[in-house]
Amino acid sequence: EVLMPLSGGDRTREAGIVISGAGSVGAALALGLARAGFGVTLVESRKKGIPVRDRRRFVLSELSAQWLGRIGVWNALSAGVQPIHSVRVDEPGCAPVDFEAREIDLPTLGYAVDAGTLAQAFEHAVRSEPRIQFLEGARIRRLDGSRPGQSVDIAPDTGSLLTLEARLVVVAEGQLSSLLETRGFNIRSRDSGLSALVIPLNKGLSGVIPDRVIERLGPEGLLALLPGPSGEATLTWTLRKDRADDFLLQPPFRQRLEVARMLGWSPGGLDWDEEPIRFDLIRHAVEPPYQAGILVIGQAAHRIAPFAAQGMNLAWRDARSLVAELVRAEEAKIDFGSIEWLQGYWRGRRADHRRVRHFTEQLPRLFESRDPLARWMRRSGWRMVRMAPSVRRTILRFGLGWRL
Known part of the structure; x- marks a missing residue:
């Protein structure tokens, strides 16, 4: 179903999956779900025409680039990337x-x-996908899970309230969302x-x-x-x-x-x-990153140190895995908003998260140490890496998110 623009009186409509946040993670998830045949409503607080001012640069892994190709983003992006x-x-x-x-x-x-080139490519792809209802300048004001699914109140900056009945709400905002606090999620933060x-x-x-x-x-x-x-x-x-x-x-x-x-x-x-x-x-983690009918992914769920864009590629692996699992659940007629299903999804992703978190947290500590023993261990390790191609290959696969 394609929703009409926000205007007129209050309305309640059925929606398949609602995603809060149209950044690189939320937009990628929306495109992946749309390509898989799901109806998606993508809610973004940023108004149309306001550019993304972000001078960061990321390294997309080869596996991430392949997935962006499958969801229709790569063609708009490829001219602005450096292999x-x-x-x-x-x-x-x-x-x-x-x-x-x-x-x-x-x-x-x-x-x-x-980051600016990445944002433009995602925005173009989202606007070109008819299965995505893109609501800009709007925020999710309330989630009500008192009955199966989630009743989602969406308030635009102009116009009237829109209420959607969603089977699943995915929070994919680039920072901690106020929705998480109002719903009582357990958020652990550490400077x-x-x-x-x-x-x-x-x-x-x-x-x-x-x-x-x-x-x-x-x-x-x-x-x-x-x-x-x-x-x-x-x-x-x-x-x-x-x-x-x-x-x-x-x-x-x-x-x-x-x-x-x-x-x-x-x-x-x-x-x-x-x-x-x-x-x-500020590192934070939402544990567990789900409630009945709600799933939190990307930086909204786990923020890690920006070493080699590990966090970005990890979040896209989350989104890619989520699309695949939702397709299987739909084919098997399983309620993918249930606690049991969401627990199973997160159980399958936890090991990847632990691996990346450990890598990004321990590496800075190892190299900032001036202890003579630590320096000797580092130099011995580098000599081994230089001399052993098999060790270099293992490190490369690890960094690219491959299962070892």
């Missing part, structure tokens, strides 16, 4: 380790893309003590290789340099909060000298036009 064929990882004082796509027989390790600085570089990039990501790990934090399709690059620096405070208080020329030093580049010419953007990293 990544290798990743160079180093620690000051150690020889670098190169990970190559050819080692695991893939055409690429992934694709670097900026990681870390910040991420995002710096778009556009001058003096002689050290950038177009198809290579550079990751530098050390006591000053984790640096990831992601190349762009037009010769530019984005630096993401994950570091302690007090260290971020000190860096941002420095004059611009000292900031440039420090970045050049950490990258091992000549400081001459390195420049950026916009001020660094800071994100304080």
Whole structure:
């Protein structure tokens, strides 16, 4: 069913699945469900015509890119991505380790893309899909699960209330949703003590290789340099909060000298036009991420450190798995809004989440340690990785989200 635009008196309509949040996770889920034949209502608080201002850059894994192709996003996205064929990882004082796509027989390790390009591609795909009812400038005000399914009250900025009877509501907003608090979800939050600085570089990039990501790990934090399709690059620096405070208080020329030093580049010419953007990293988890008729996925459910875009690729694996499980449930005529079904879905995803969370939380701690024993263990580990192709292949598969 295609719903009429929001106007006139209050209405109640039946809907299959309602998704709150039209970011990269919610939109991908909506497109996957629509391609599978489900009717979807996608609710987004951002109004039409307001651009997404986000200068972050992500690396989409090869598996994520394949799925975006299946849900109709890749064609609109491919011209704005930079294929990544290798990743160079180093620690000051150690020889670098190169990970190559050819080692695991893939055409690429992934694709670097900026958040704005990603948002535009998803918006175009969503607007082109007739099975998706896209409600912009609207919010879910209330969920009522007193009877089977969920009664969803949606309030637009203009117009009147719309009530939908949904079989399942998926919360896929990019941050903690007020819906979770009103419904009594158990939310565990912890300040990681870390910040991420995002710096778009556009001058003096002689050290950038177009198809290579550079990751530098050390006591000053984790640096990831992601190349762009037009010769530019984005630096993401994950570091302690007090260290971020000190860096941002420095004059611009000292900031440039420090970045050049950490990258091992000549400081001459390195420049950026916009001020660094800071994100304080507050980790949170919704446990369990479901109630009867409600499922929470993406960053709304679990926020992790932004190392190698692990969180984004993990969320897309959640969405892809959810589409497959919903198709099976529909074919078997199973109530996919029941607690039992949602428990089963989450049980199947929990191991992947634990693996990524452990990786992204422990790696910064390992490399920020100045303990001599820790440094010796790191250097011994890097030597083993350089000398053992099988170990590199295992690390690559792990990072790409493959089951080992």
